[in-house]
Amino acid sequence: MGQPLKPIPDTSIFDLRLSRRGRRLNKMCEALCSPAEREAFKRDEEAFMTRFSLTEDEKKLIRTRDFKGLIEAGMNIYAMLKIGSATGNSLYKMGAQMRGESYEEFLKTRNISGAV
Amino acid sequence: MGKIVGGIGLSHVPSVGPAYDRGKQQDPAWKPLFDAYIPVREWLAKLKPDVAIVVYNDHVADFPFARYPTFALGAADSYAIADEGFGTRPLPEVSGDADFSIHLCEQLIQDEFDLTVCQEMGVEHGFLVPMNLCFPSTASGWPVKSVPLQINVVQHPLPTARRCFKLGQALRRAVESYEEKVKVVILGTGGMSHQLQGKRFGFMNEKFDQWFMDELERNPEGLAGISHQKIMEEAGAEAVELIMWLTMRGALSKKAKRVHRHYYAPMTTGMGLITFED
Numbered sequence: 001m002g003q004p005l006k007p008i009p010d011t012s013i014f015d016l017r018l019s020r021r022g023r024r025l026n027k028m029c030e031a032l033c034s035p036a037e038r039e040a041f042k043r044d045e046e047a048f049m050t051r052f053s054l055t056e057d058e059k060k061l062i063r064t065r066d067f068k069g070l071i072e073a074g075m076n077i078y079a080m081l082k083i084g085s086a087t088g089n090s091l092y093k094m095g096a097q098m099r100g101e102s103y104e105e106f107l108k109t110r111n112i113s114g115a116v
Numbered sequence: 117m118g119k120i121v122g123g124i125g126l127s128h129v130p131s132v133g134p135a136y137d138r139g140k141q142q143d144p145a146w147k148p149l150f151d152a153y154i155p156v157r158e159w160l161a162k163l164k165p166d167v168a169i170v171v172y173n174d175h176v177a178d179f180p181f182a183r184y185p186t187f188a189l190g191a192a193d194s195y196a197i198a199d200e201g202f203g204t205r206p207l208p209e210v211s212g213d214a215d216f217s218i219h220l221c222e223q224l225i226q227d228e229f230d231l232t233v234c235q236e237m238g239v240e241h242g243f244l245v246p247m248n249l250c251f252p253s254t255a256s257g258w259p260v261k262s263v264p265l266q267i268n269v270v271q272h273p274l275p276t277a278r279r280c281f282k283l284g285q286a287l288r289r290a291v292e293s294y295e296e297k298v299k300v301v302i303l304g305t306g307g308m309s310h311q312l313q314g315k316r317f318g319f320m321n322e323k324f325d326q327w328f329m330d331e332l333e334r335n336p337e338g339l340a341g342i343s344h345q346k347i348m349e350e351a352g353a354e355a356v357e358l359i360m361w362l363t364m365r366g367a368l369s370k371k372a373k374r375v376h377r378h379y380y381a382p383m384t385t386g387m388g389l390i391t392f393e394d
Contacts, residue, residue: 005272005345010315011353015272019181030180032201068314077313077354078175078270081130082201091130095317095384109318112382114145116131 012071022074028052029079032086041086067094118294120394121163123368125361127387128305130241133205136248145382152378152389153249165301167213169263171363172242172305184271185232190264191217198238208253210239213261223290229283239264246305269357277359281340284366304364306357308386318384319352325386333374336365368394
């Protein structure tokens, strides 16, 4: 029998239960792999979210660029990179927010912060 | 006769793609990484492989979570460059070897690895960054043919490290039973330590990474017993990609010798490199 995964502090473990919860969000992000869909998102974010049947809570997380909240709502980190790109938020900017730091503060914690 | 002549374990950090495309090889922040691959490419030029089997994971570019295969093998003569949400990189289409892939599929499935077989497949940074570093393309294409082997290391439940190692052993048997003369290098990609979400974003553990490379070299059978839990706790949730290095190692013989080793951890990922000649 497999051992169930144990929670790890300050860490999201993306399993099937979380993936199912984040289904709408992840499906919307997956669509952003198409240039036409990226344009559609940028043109009318609200219509785009409605098309993917996001709940009001999910829409709020997108509107406020709440990356920590999106992960908790079941968005996969690699799906989030796509919405980050479409909204001008790099991985490191999203990461700084998830750590509760400014981007500048976060960069100071890195070994070689020029390798971006 | 098919023959595995070498194996490479290496990270596939996405930011290496744009750094490569923008010619940042001499940029002081990137130079240590790119320079580490100069002797690797010289070594590969002497080995002259015909095919690279690239063990990688798709980051929700070509495989959506609606259908996310545990093991997927490419069986085509070419693979498109996938758009993973940031535009398609200016790279030539990847050349495949469908006949060789079909042979691998037949052997592996006979050997009880029930793969998803892909006659169309787009490849993204998990595959492309290692290829950029080891087998850079030119306007006329790529210097080797490729077989992409995609493993789910993203959506738990994942295959165990041991299962990935055994897949490597089965791959070796499959390669060696190929009637055509083909020299194969196998790349195990991903990792090393990194976590890209939660408050622990940016977590790295060089001590773990160096230990993993030590064990990969000296005690691969033992290392194959490592749990996902241990990797994620000690090296970050996304470090679990490292189980793909065990597929590479499983495909090598006991007499395989380590040739190169390098480590560089500038931003949020421990970028490891280890090569073996077989």
